[in-house]
Amino acid sequence: MRVAIIGAGVIGLSTALCIHEQYHGLVPSLDMEVYADRYTPHTTSDGAAGLWQPYVNDHGNLRETIWNKETFDYLLGYLGSPAAKEMGLFLISGYNLFTQPVPDPSWKNIVLGFRNLTPKELELFPGYSYGWFNTALMLECRSYLPWLTNRLTQRGVKFFHKKVESFQEMFAQGVDVVINCAGVRAGELQPDPELQPGRGQVIRVLAPWVKHFIMTHDVKSGIYKSPYIIPGSEFTVLGGIYQHGNWNEENSAQDHKTIWESCCRLLPALQKAKIVEEWSGLRPARPCVRLERESGRHGHRHAEVIHNYGHGGFGITIHWGCAMAAARLFGSILEEQQLASPPQPRL
């Protein structure tokens, strides 16, 4: 059986690994291929800071909350292992700040040590009157994607540097199942008006004295439009830009100014930080993640697509839960094909 994964960001590679791990032994010949025109370090995932944190409001989407939890628990299990450093995985504590009281998030019991901020802590953040403190995880894709790639390569998965123009192109080549992890450009494979870019820009600085993440929220403006500071293992990421519908991947001087000024106001110590890099990326924004099967035909053959895209600004946060859900969909495809094929004569 030939399986093609389109997309080599965190969603594509983790879905590939999850399916291969679960089904490689079960399916007689599982040939898996990854197709992408961008590989690490040039994917959207690579630009993300890597903080595990869902949006503060889950809009009642229980499926996604469960996938977030599955991802957190999965990563937590890897923390004490020798692989953690290579994966770019580590614990980090920090602050979420608000200008007014807000309900606790759906993920308060997923993260560690969730609590409200004390008045003395709030003194650190003039202008913010309410907030949370918790310990979460960082998963840096500049390390995680190579780690996933190594695991896949060891398993014999093949990689192709190619922009796939259509699902038909894959089926015409003899692929049986296509896994669509094309992220923000999934619309080029199949139109989806619900999928829009959520443009973000970040400044990466050297500020190794920053040990906490600081996420501010302006409930009126919306997610990621308020400054945030996320310290990584090497650089600290400053951000706070979210432009819905903007496809421009070029850095904007205006956005740079917005990020720099608002982050320095939030953390005066940043004024002395050295700027190393600037990057813009397009969050694959969608009202909810598209994670479903689409069955069709290609000529007289059965053609299956599993869609797994539209993870907005929480791809890293939700990736493993989605990979497992995609793997379950793959399992159901296998089951149906077994029922469809005639029983083999026993000799």
Added chain:
Amino acid sequence: MAAPKVAVVGAGVIGLSTALCIAETCPSCSVTVLSDQFSPNTTSDVAAGMLIPHTYPGTPIHVQKQWFKETFTYLFAISNSAEASEAGIHLVSGWQVFKNTPKEELPFWSDIVLGFRPMSEAELQKFPQHRFGQAFTTLKCDCPPYLLWLEKRLKATGVQMHTRKVADLWELHSEYDVVVNCTGIGAHQLVGDEKLFPIRGQVLKVHAPWVKNFIRDGDGLTYIYPGIHRVTLGGTREKESWSLSPDPGTTEDIFDRCCSLEPSLRGAQDIKVKVGLRPSRWCVRLQREVLSQGGVKLPVVHNYGHGSGGFSVHRGTAKEAARLVGECIAALQGSSSRAKL
């Protein structure tokens, strides 16, 4: 009396912060720091500089709490300013974990650090050998940056600093009106204080920038303190050992103990080993003394014996020492004006 001349002997965190407090409270004073060692070669440079107080058996708790509170408040303000990175001051969160539930569940400083609370069951799962823990956020003073920043502030206020080995406080009597003794472990020999003894500490300073939280085991023998560029792994408490040479067996032992608390440290790079002698005493010696020889008097203010708690209380004891210096000067001015009559 012309501008009173004050000599501060010692250039670790205690000497430099005391000199700064004296310069701040007595602008007319001429302050000079004398030391045979400056950063990066002081005992302070070896320490992680974590604001987690040591309890001195001989000092009333309310006094220790006041010193800690003053120090914490002072550094908190710096950490929240543009000077933070230069001064080496930053906030850090983490856990204090216990294999057995401690006798006192709430240390005296729990309401001064930020967000102090017991650890949850989920948090404790990261430490399978430990049954109880406390989470909080505190401050860290990275050295050398903090000492270099203090030196810069001192120079800006006109304080002179000289490398000089003072063999006897009396040798300063002709040049200075008041001497402040911040010699740390050096006081054992300098003033013959038999109650002062070293507690040798060996530490590793490693490159492990993914470690963002501190971990302190039980009474603090084993610890992981992430600094700006390096993580300090410790440690040892060897009473009465004067050896400043790193011991390789100890290095391995510290590393193993820390890795069992934080397995990812196995990937730490560029391990540097350092040794410091904690200037330990039943209580901090923070008091006035008058030395006299042949009718000549030399007022002395002692400020030493902070053991493993120097950083935690340095500003508080520096302010008290500066106040005592003020008393000495007032006494000198009083007696000199009496002499004029």
